[in-house]
Amino acid sequence: MVAVVSPTPTASRLSWLVPVVTALQPLVIALLLGAVVLAIAGHNPLETYGLLFAESFGSTKRIAATLSASTPLIFTGLATAIAFRAGAFNVGVEGCVNVGGLAAAFVGFTFVSLSAFILLPAAIVAAAIFGTLWMVIPGLLKSRLDVDEVVTTLMLNFIAISLTAWLVNGPLLAPGSANSATPMIADAARLPKLMRGSTLNAGFLIALAFVILYWLWGKWAALGFETRLAGMNARFATASGMNVPGLVFKMMLLSGAIGGIAGGVHALGNVFRYVSGFSPGYGFVGIAVALLGRGNAFGILLAAILFGALATSGATIQLFSDVPIEIVNILQGLVMIFAVARFSWIFSRRAKS
Amino acid sequence: ADKPVALVIAQGGLGDQSYNDLAYAGFQRALKETGLEGKPVESKDIVAQAADILRRASDADFGLILDLEYSHGEPMVEVAKDYPDTTFAILNQVQKGDNIVSVLFQEQEGSYLAGMLAAQVTTDTSIKGINDKPILGVIGGTKSAGIDKFIAGFIEGAKAANPKVEVKVAYSNNFGDPALGQQMAKAMYEEGADIIYQIAGGTGIGVIQAAKETGHYAIGVDGDQDGLAPGNVLTSMIKRADVAVENVVKDYAKDVKLGGTTVAFGLKEDGVGLSEMKFTKDLIPAAYLEKVEAAKADIISGKIKVWNVVDQGYPDYLK
Amino acid sequence: MNTVSNPTAARVRLGAHGVTRRFGTLIANDTVDFSALAGTIHAIVGGNGAGKSTLMRILQGMDRPDAGTVIVNDQPATLNGPADAFDKGIGMVHQEFMLVPGLTLLENLVLAREPVKGLGLIDRDKALGAARALEKEAGVTLDWDMLVDDAPVHVRQIVEILRLLYRGADVLILDEPTAVLAPSQIRELIALLKRLRDDGRTILFISHKLDEVMGVSDDITVIRAGRVIRSMKTSETTKAELAELMIGEILHETSARPGQQGKSVLVAENLSADDSRGVAKLKSANFTVHAGEIVAIAGVSGNGQDELIGAVTGLIAARGGSVSLSGNDISKLPLPARRARGLAYLSPDRAAEGLCLEASIAENAIVGHHRRSAFVSAGILKLGQIAAHAEKLLDAYSVKRASSDLPISSLSGGNQQRVAIARELDGNPDILVACQPTRGVDIRGIAFIHQCLLEYRDRGGAVLLVSEELNEIITLADRIIVLYNGELRGELHRGDGDIELIGRMMLGEAA
Amino acid sequence: MIDNIIHAALIMTTPVLLAALGGLINRTGGLVNIGLDSMMLVGALVGLILASGNGNWGVALAGAGFAGAMMGLMMSLCVTRLSANEIIVGLGFNIVAAGLVRFFLKTTYETSGTLSLPDVTRLPRWDIPVIEDIPVLGAIFSGHDILTWAAWLLVPVTVWFLARTRPGLRLRAAGAGPKAARALGLDPLRTKDLSTVFAGFMSGLAGAYLSIGVVGIFNEGITAGRGFIAMAAFYFGRTRPVMTAIGALLFGFFDAFQIRLQGRGLPAELVQTLPYVMVIVILTLIAIAAKKSRGVKS
């Protein structure tokens, strides 16, 4: 009888496992489904998964590649999460990545005579500023006129992509380039590499710093506290004396700033210019990262690393197997879908109620 | 050489109905003939993964890495320095390096011929579907120097044949939306164009569909697209990316020293040119074709120098 | 008048045998035995969180017991969901309203059993006909094309009940149906319930108001902490005994002492305001609240209370007139600024506005005060101080909780309300605008909250009390103003008026 | 000129409108469907395959609708039965569908990206005698195919369905008050599932419209994000059919317009943003007008 009421010592020692298992369960189901697809396509699932793992985490170089690929996703995940936190469904981070990336690249290839101590911060600040500016219109529309932010930010993505495409092929086109690209940025504007022979750069450290800041901000900052409450219950927050539209506006801008920095860091640390195909949808993956990480700082970090690992290993396993990229995409989608599913439902008798 | 070969696929991926698909076809032919091992590498995030993929392939002991992605030029120079024993190949641009081979195409030369042919045809009302207006159209996939290189050559060729000809230019901003291509083409046909040159991948397939539906003409690109709508594709401006890739791989297999060289594929090398016009040859008066042939000879001999947007920037008529 | 065929003259129309329901470690229902006899009104009473709603949900098939069975017509029965319960003639009006927003009253009435012509087309005439017949039976008239969102609470309540009749239910489970009604509306409802019973229907009635329970019911079951304490005939018990059974101790009624009127704190002059659709709801109201007094605004909901509260607190912009606080005009200030000047506001809608249900208990206790210099410096919260302060506050208001870090939704309604009051009175505001402070709270909680308000007043606080509970108003208020149709009428002083008089004034009958 | 713009605008509108109506029903039932694009893509492929070899276009449409509906069902089950977040599931479906389509093309047709099949039966266009020769009216009413007609007829039908019918009422109830619906013995989860199946069906048709109605081939980029535009359309219309249709038409019109605006000295990239800019501008104007009218009353 006693055993039923109070958990046994063994159970309590292993109780930390419960959330881990719960978190892994969807991943396992996604992998199982992926295995079915692989098997149908005539690939050995175990071999493929082994290869994917090795190409993501199998050596220092591969780990570096994974972290490098996850860097922009950490930023976009945080940018999205911060707007969600305030109750604004901002799907426009993709646009911010593009304008931010172009702004940083512009500073980086224009003011080439400046020293790194000035140029690098200036380029990142430019990215943040342009990302912020990009969110002013939807932020104002949402907070002042209650115009749905999903539509406006989605539209602004298309506009950002077209606008940057125009700039980079017209006024900002590198002479002698056959595709739309700015000139390369000055060496002084480049973020230092963390490891020779890899693309992992100081941008990842900045991303980590942002994760920690985001966590601290959510826990310790008065603004973070207010944002969370406003996002959970706007009426309550208003009645408690908060300026909810103002908060929403601020958080949309902050989201834009971080989105801009995502692009800036990507331009200064990896691509070294702005070029067509600069962002293959980092902003959209950021939505998944934010939701997968459940808005939690470390959840976002893990989710970004997961997607980064799939992106980087998905490309390089093609060197060692015949598994085509689409299988990797399918896998990615499955992980996304099932990572947010709750399978307890199936086993629970009364979940219906 | 017997180390394996990698082919890095450019943005747009396999299935773009043009550049990537063509290059991959040449790649496969070469592998079959030489018996070499080889892998294509695609990625959604191809721009950012440039160095990552090139290094991984080098580390994995691939002997030749062909890269179709334009934005990989500069990263390749960096990576190539660290792997002197690996040969790298980049297309559409010249990059310096002892172990880098650059492959260039003179698409403007082939486009010139296409323009010259179209400008002659467009006022010949004896041909079905042709009106008397000297109006031609071009639909490009994106506004970029790489695409405008085709367009400039086309316009130059058209003006050479008939200075009064007007060339309408539009961009789809999308290489994979045939419905859009079809609508754009129809809009151009409505405005009096009767021949449209498409340089827009999958979007361009819609242009050819529009030609077929409205009884006008399209000009195909990259591969021989004459068969997509027999009789409605006036000709195709073929860019032998497949031959280029095939040749590079074969040379590598034969241990020809490739590093540090630049291979050009123009009219002279048969790297670009018009299709054989299997379905339209009989429609077109022979005189027009003769004039095109003459221009081709002049370009090969150097008598005509066609404008190259990538090297020379934009000409006045395409600003 | 349609009569209900008494189903095979069963003695126990609806009941439970050994029903147990656990939520995690909490036992909400502990081997509950319960029998509602056919053709009776059976009241179920108990404190907040006693397990009343849980038991009712089980009896309506919304929830299933972990052990035990439901009894229908003397026989054990299994209820596979609410549809099954409806088939057996059992319907329920839930504690929280279960009307669909965005639908009209008529649509809500017929939802799930719509009369149709061919093609699934709803037969509006038939639906309206049925609605009119039900109206007659209940003795009301409704605008059936009104959207639920626009309907006042008592109308919604009526629609919920009519809906059960429409579905042909002869067992009506009503979970706190009177919590939001005015006295006259309560009387009407009770009369209706009695009529329905006399037609042979069986009614399960939950309320925290023991007067009502004594007045309406034939039988009473008392539940405490998930167990049935006793079932009895209403005629065999008294209010005092019920109260003692419910809470396990004897509760002393709050005694009303007159307050000491001080200087004027809140002055409203010619205040008028519109509702969200621009309809004038508050017309030129004038009143003053002094330090050390409780001024109550009595009125049936929908007569302008929301607009009055909104205009005083700054939640909505007034259309005209002015509000001043301690001599300063605050008419143009938004709510945060008014709060900063010493105004506190206890919302009538605890779940949606008064509390943030997903946030923790401690957070709910501190919100609004977290920018105090003791709790924040340079935008960084001093979490240690805040937690300590929250603990102190929660202890002072005896909030029963496992841990202050749990979401506040884990508390019972009474305890939730304590948190809200603790927060609003923290920091000694100049004036508290307290709206429906005891809605849905059990008798022990009510006594406690009343005590808090009186102590605050005695410390020199000013209270503007807006309530539909006349008993509450009589107990607490030093002055009573009646709000009818957007106008303030008559002013009564402590001891002046009786419930009947105020009730008539609320309906615009007397001045 | 104006005739041509009208005609082109209507053609560009049809797929967006079809999917938007599906999405609207879906959202009314309580699910915001970000995966419309994936259902469109699969519909486009299935439609083309069934219409090839001189197939029957009716069968092709049915097949495309069915394929989309199946995708909708799977998506809905993930949301309603596995309580997965609908936004992520939608994004995930877009990725998985794109991958599966490429994979299928590679393994079955040994092609990638584009599928061009012989003898594709195209959707017939109906010319209406007399009217077809009247300017403007002819462009509006003549020369359209069954799906264009269906899409526009469905607008009033949807209004009627939601306002007047039993399933319409239950759908609204499932979306706006699932708890209440359940308390009344309805099954809101199943209603939600059905509404997603419908959204999938409509998106499948929209896809088939692109592949066998407009171009006659399939390309993996054939939807070109029109599923997202459809989503924007029903957001634009605040889930009301007529406004949603206007939103879809707005896209179609400005799309047709921008094509014709090109090559007139304006940069192509900037002209192409016209539809998106217009949506923001119009939403803003509507919001300002709404605010003003509220201000006037008070």
Ligand SMILES: Nc1ncnc2c1ncn2[C@@H]1O[C@H](COP(=O)(O)OP(=O)(O)OP(=O)(O)O)[C@@H](O)[C@H]1O
């Ligand atoms: N879905 C649920 N999950 C977890 N706990 C629950 C749930 N529903 C009720 N409880 C718990 O069960 C207990 C009984 O709740 P119930 O709603 O039956 O109380 P009640 O008697 O109706 O109270 P009140 O008078 O305040 O309405 C409470 O402690 C409550 O916290």
Ligand SMILES: Nc1ncnc2c1ncn2[C@@H]1O[C@H](COP(=O)(O)OP(=O)(O)OP(=O)(O)O)[C@@H](O)[C@H]1O
């Ligand atoms: N899913 C749930 N998980 C945990 N607690 C729950 C859940 N659902 C309801 N409860 C709790 O059950 C208790 C009783 O619920 P109920 O709906 O009867 O309201 P209440 O707390 O009694 O408040 P009131 O009577 O004032 O409305 C509350 O504490 C409520 O928060």
Ligand SMILES: [Mg+2]
């Ligand atoms: Mg002509």
Ligand SMILES: [Mg+2]
């Ligand atoms: Mg209850």
